[in-house]
């Protein structure tokens with residue numbers, strides 16, 4: 001497949017894509033993942049990191065509505081469920097959104113259930129999708145936009161090679177306070193493969 005196949009006008013998005021690392025498998029979302037997604041996203045520390053507005057508390061009806069409308073691999077977005085390979089457990093979600101074929105850019109969003117934090121799963125999942133974005137669908141720039149307090153997410157993205165481009169001061173008002181947002185980017189020319197790619 002040509003590296004930029006997906007972003008060429010006459011090419012179809014890639015269906016049923018699976019990306020496999022040492023610890024995690026990125027696969028399609030399944031209906032049976034939904035109760036765990038609700039459980040994970042209802043933890044306040046997981047919900048706190050989400051920039052996109054997810055209802056809180058998150059109900060099974062909310063996630064079912066999202067699932068019914070999900071176009072997992074479209075021209076504008078890719079959404080993957082994250083599975084821990086050793087146990088076969090669904091542990092979170094990760095996707096690229098706002099893909100603009102002309103500019104070849106996209107923004108990523110990732111979340112893991114709290115029991116799976118800090119074990120390298122996030123770094124590997126980000127690396128797998130970044131590889132996919134640059135090498136298979138032809139992106140030139142991928143953005144991550146964590147909140148400034150989210151040191152774990154910032155460190156995770158830095159390990160893959162993301163750099164800070166700047167901070168949006170008091171960008172979000174939530175729970176009675178204004179929150180700064182860190183704009184991070186990885187360019188295709190800067191990417192040499194993260195820890196997962198390098199073994």
Ligand SMILES: CC(C)(COP(=O)(O)OP(=O)(O)OC[C@H]1O[C@@H](n2cnc3c(N)ncnc32)[C@H](O)[C@@H]1OP(=O)(O)O)[C@@H](O)C(=O)NCCC(=O)NCCS
Nearest residue numbers: 049111112117118119120121122123146151152153155156
């Ligand atoms: C952000 C997230 C995806 C990261 O995934 P993860 O699997 O926990 O991350 P990893 O284990 O691969 O890497 C985390 C790194 O942060 C470091 N870290 C942990 N707590 C930290 C802290 N308070 N300050 C700085 N670094 C910290 C870890 O030590 C590790 O770095 P190291 O390998 O150099 O030691 C995950 O924590 C998560 O889902 N959080 C909740 C949702 C969220 O905030 N999503 C991001 C929205 S932008």
